[in-house]
Amino acid sequence: MLEINSLIERLRRDFAGLVFEEGEVFMFRPPCEIYYNVNYLGLPCDKIALLTLHEAAHAVLKHKDYDYDIELVRMEAEAWERSKGLCKEYDVEWDEDFVQDRLDSYRDWIHERSLCPVCGVAGWQDEEGFRYRCPMCERVFGAGQ
Numbered sequence: 001m002l003e004i005n006s007l008i009e010r011l012r013r014d015f016a017g018l019v020f021e022e023g024e025v026f027m028f029r030p031p032c033e034i035y036y037n038v039n040y041l042g043l044p045c046d047k048i049a050l051l052t053l054h055e056a057a058h059a060v061l062k063h064k065d066y067d068y069d070i071e072l073v074r075m076e077a078e079a080w081e082r083s084k085g086l087c088k089e090y091d092v093e094w095d096e097d098f099v100q101d102r103l104d105s106y107r108d109w110i111h112e113r114s115l116c117p118v119c120g121v122a123g124w125q126d127e128e129g130f131r132y133r134c135p136m137c138e139r140v141f142g143a144g145q
C-alpha cells in the first residue's frame with residue numbers, strides 16, 4: 001500500500017518552492033501553499049494521494065485566483081489533466097470515475113449558483129465576475145467567489 005507521508009516527503013523534495021501543510025481540506029493557495037488532509041472523508045490512501053497530486057498540479061500550472069466561475073471549471077479540468085502525468089511519475093493509481101465525480105460536483109455547484117432565485121433560469125456573470133444577472137427578469141444575484 002502506498003505510504004502517503006513518503007509521497008508528501010518526495011513532493012517536498014521535488015517541489016522545493018512549494019509549502020505542503022496539513023489542513024481541513026485539500027486546497028491550493030496561490031502562489032505556493034498546498035493544504036492536504038490524510039483523513040479527508042475517510043478516503044483510502046490512493047485517493048488521498050490523487051487529491052494531493054491534483055493540488056500540486058494547480059501549483060505546477062501556476063494557477064491564480066479566478067474571477068469567473070467558468071475559469072474555475074477550466075482550471076479544475078486542467079489540473080486534473082496534469083495530475084494524470086504526476087500519477088505516472090509518482091506511481092499513484094489514476095481513477096477516472098473519481099476524477100469525473102469531482103469535476104461534476106464543481107459543475108453542479110456552479111450551475112446551482114447561476115440560477116435566478118425568482119425564475120430558476122441560468123443567468124450571466126457580470127464583467128467583474130461577482131454577480132449574476134437573470135436574462136428573464138434582470139434580477140442581479142449571487143455574491144461570487
Ligand SMILES: [Zn+2]
Binds near residue numbers: 054055058076079
Ligand atoms: Zn482543484
Ligand SMILES: [Zn+2]
Binds near residue numbers: 117121135
Ligand atoms: Zn429571473
